[in-house]
Amino acid sequence: MPFLTPVPDISATRPAFCGILANTLLSIVPGISGAGPSPEATLLTPALDAELILQGAITSVPAKPNTPTGCPTPAVITRAMMDLVGITPVFVNAGLARPPAVPCIDVYGAAGNDPRTSDAVPLAAALYERGKLVGQYLSGASDLLVLGESVPGGTTTALCVLRALGYPARVSSSFVDNPVPLKEEICKAALARLPAGSAGDPLAVVRCTGDPMMPVAAGITAGYSGTLILAGGTQMLAVCAILKALGVRLPPVATTCYVRDDRSANAPDLAARIGVQVLYVDPGFEDAGHAGLARYCLGEVKEGMGAGGAMALAYLQGHSPAAIREKIAGTVGAYS
Amino acid sequence: MPFLTPVPDISATRPAFCGILANTLLSIVPGISGAGPSPEATLLTPALDAELILQGAITSVPAKPNTPTGCPTPAVITRAMMDLVGITPVFVNAGLARPPAVPCIDVYGAAGNDPRTSDAVPLAAALYERGKLVGQYLSGASDLLVLGESVPGGTTTALCVLRALGYPARVSSSFVDNPVPLKEEICKAALARLPAGSAGDPLAVVRCTGDPMMPVAAGITAGYSGTLILAGGTQMLAVCAILKALGVRLPPVATTCYVRDDRSANAPDLAARIGVQVLYVDPGFEDAGHAGLARYCLGEVKEGMGAGGAMALAYLQGHSPAAIREKIAGTVGAYS
Numbered sequence: 001m002p003f004l005t006p007v008p009d010i011s012a013t014r015p016a017f018c019g020i021l022a023n024t025l026l027s028i029v030p031g032i033s034g035a036g037p038s039p040e041a042t043l044l045t046p047a048l049d050a051e052l053i054l055q056g057a058i059t060s061v062p063a064k065p066n067t068p069t070g071c072p073t074p075a076v077i078t079r080a081m082m083d084l085v086g087i088t089p090v091f092v093n094a095g096l097a098r099p100p101a102v103p104c105i106d107v108y109g110a111a112g113n114d115p116r117t118s119d120a121v122p123l124a125a126a127l128y129e130r131g132k133l134v135g136q137y138l139s140g141a142s143d144l145l146v147l148g149e150s151v152p153g154g155t156t157t158a159l160c161v162l163r164a165l166g167y168p169a170r171v172s173s174s175f176v177d178n179p180v181p182l183k184e185e186i187c188k189a190a191l192a193r194l195p196a197g198s199a200g201d202p203l204a205v206v207r208c209t210g211d212p213m214m215p216v217a218a219g220i221t222a223g224y225s226g227t228l229i230l231a232g233g234t235q236m237l238a239v240c241a242i243l244k245a246l247g248v249r250l251p252p253v254a255t256t257c258y259v260r261d262d263r264s265a266n267a268p269d270l271a272a273r274i275g276v277q278v279l280y281v282d283p284g285f286e287d288a289g290h291a292g293l294a295r296y297c298l299g300e301v302k303e304g305m306g307a308g309g310a311m312a313l314a315y316l317q318g319h320s321p322a323a324i325r326e327k328i329a330g331t332v333g334a335y336s
Numbered sequence: 337m338p339f340l341t342p343v344p345d346i347s348a349t350r351p352a353f354c355g356i357l358a359n360t361l362l363s364i365v366p367g368i369s370g371a372g373p374s375p376e377a378t379l380l381t382p383a384l385d386a387e388l389i390l391q392g393a394i395t396s397v398p399a400k401p402n403t404p405t406g407c408p409t410p411a412v413i414t415r416a417m418m419d420l421v422g423i424t425p426v427f428v429n430a431g432l433a434r435p436p437a438v439p440c441i442d443v444y445g446a447a448g449n450d451p452r453t454s455d456a457v458p459l460a461a462a463l464y465e466r467g468k469l470v471g472q473y474l475s476g477a478s479d480l481l482v483l484g485e486s487v488p489g490g491t492t493t494a495l496c497v498l499r500a501l502g503y504p505a506r507v508s509s510s511f512v513d514n515p516v517p518l519k520e521e522i523c524k525a526a527l528a529r530l531p532a533g534s535a536g537d538p539l540a541v542v543r544c545t546g547d548p549m550m551p552v553a554a555g556i557t558a559g560y561s562g563t564l565i566l567a568g569g570t571q572m573l574a575v576c577a578i579l580k581a582l583g584v585r586l587p588p589v590a591t592t593c594y595v596r597d598d599r600s601a602n603a604p605d606l607a608a609r610i611g612v613q614v615l616y617v618d619p620g621f622e623d624a625g626h627a628g629l630a631r632y633c634l635g636e637v638k639e640g641m642g643a644g645g646a647m648a649l650a651y652l653q654g655h656s657p658a659a660i661r662e663k664i665a666g667t668v669g670a671y672s
Contacts, residue, residue, distance in 0.1 A: 016476070054469055088473045092439075099444045103428075103470050106442035108435045130439050133390055137424045137439075140352070141477030 012144030021046035027153030047100035049075035074304035095212030131219020148306015231309020348480030363489030383436035385411035410640035416667035431548030467555020484642015567645020
């Protein structure tokens, strides 16, 4: 299989990677998120991912960068790619339950609330404006920006936002068995709170039913002047739906073939409806010689912390699929 | 008078400006700081400076960017210079009493405590490490970094740290009449708390008697790989004293001639003792046609938010003294 499909016409002399970190309190609903050893612990995952990528190790708490079943966190893949292409990434704290132990560009948001019971992101409009300022700053620092995210529970807020904006969406999951009935139940309850006519006001939709990553990602896209790639699966497609409704440019999305091939979701159909180009990376983890990576091919984890986009970036910067696989396997091995 | 003395051999294709924001609770001691309309209000000044520079206006609270006597805040000068050279600056929140309304790189510190009664910066060592990570990130984004600061009350913490490290320091002030006896009294009380032998451990000195800007500025200097200019007066000389004691390179300092000419302080002597080169900017405000700017020449405000370094940067980027003065006067006029 080709490594990247399609191969876009993108070249960059000063590429950068930015990861947006956020929480939604939906991630502590049992069964919603596989991004952590327990529902409560999913709140820590974005900040620990950032620690791992920036420092090479998680030092603030005793935690392993693996799922309970031994699958490496996608942040390890992102770390490996940053090392390979020689980029120091930057993280944006869009709204975390607890402060991280590494520096982040902070937009002074807050963790997203449960959209079934209250407005999820009361600051949505302000976070969009602050995202624009971040995008303007990053414009001076790079000519290509790969923008990833880490939001446990974020596929469920993506489902809410996509449905509220009128798309027949089915979203992906970090679980092999996507908890579709639970997500549908939450989505139904969240959408029942949506004021009539909200579909025409994407930031109102985010305020009611989204998560803090969304307005910040949309704002960065609006404020950034260079070439942009949104790195993520159905969560980034929700950001694209917001951008389209706002009348902002639609950058391409890069994600893994595991998201494309998730039959419980409809990423390719959704992308076509929104009108966004998706670049799919097939990293060939079945041949990487690591049991945990091979589980990605069985539908576990699939994507996260911009791992798909980070691999696409390494490929676009001239690294061979074999060198990319080798670097990832070596990095994963060092944490095992 | 020449605009910049001496003119360093510095050229850059990708210059950047970073402003470090912090509070010390010393600024609410009446008479210590002129950086705000009241002692309590000085706690807000760094974040409002950042708002002014990034947005062109203070929108989060009703506040004027002037001293009570009508002197423009130095942040207006920095804003004018960013506009002139076409740079979007970035701010680092090293420890503020309240969260700012604009995005900052946050190192998750806290406002500095009163060094007379408790450790001023308990996280000093961690902030130094996090500063290094910020410096590493900024290395990929620029080849010249002008690093400024905004810390009301910071000349008093600078006095404490310089004295603790063995220098016969006298520090500058934003007041025309430097409150030297009050600063000496605070310094004496703070140094009485210093454990014996601390002079050999600069981060212990910062922990006991400094402010959060200091370890972050030192860390950024240690982590940054390009050309660096520390933009500030006696506060940046305190950072240089820390760097020297840590064995880290000593970058040049850029500040205004108003700091050099402050007879209540000894900036040139101090710089010579530390062994750091200081670039002095004489912006010629007596001829700028603005009464508030002319007050700088009488010794009011003098420096702040890297204003001296920002003017030096504009000059090094090829802008004439006349163009620099005109831009500042025009920007100040727009806020009057």
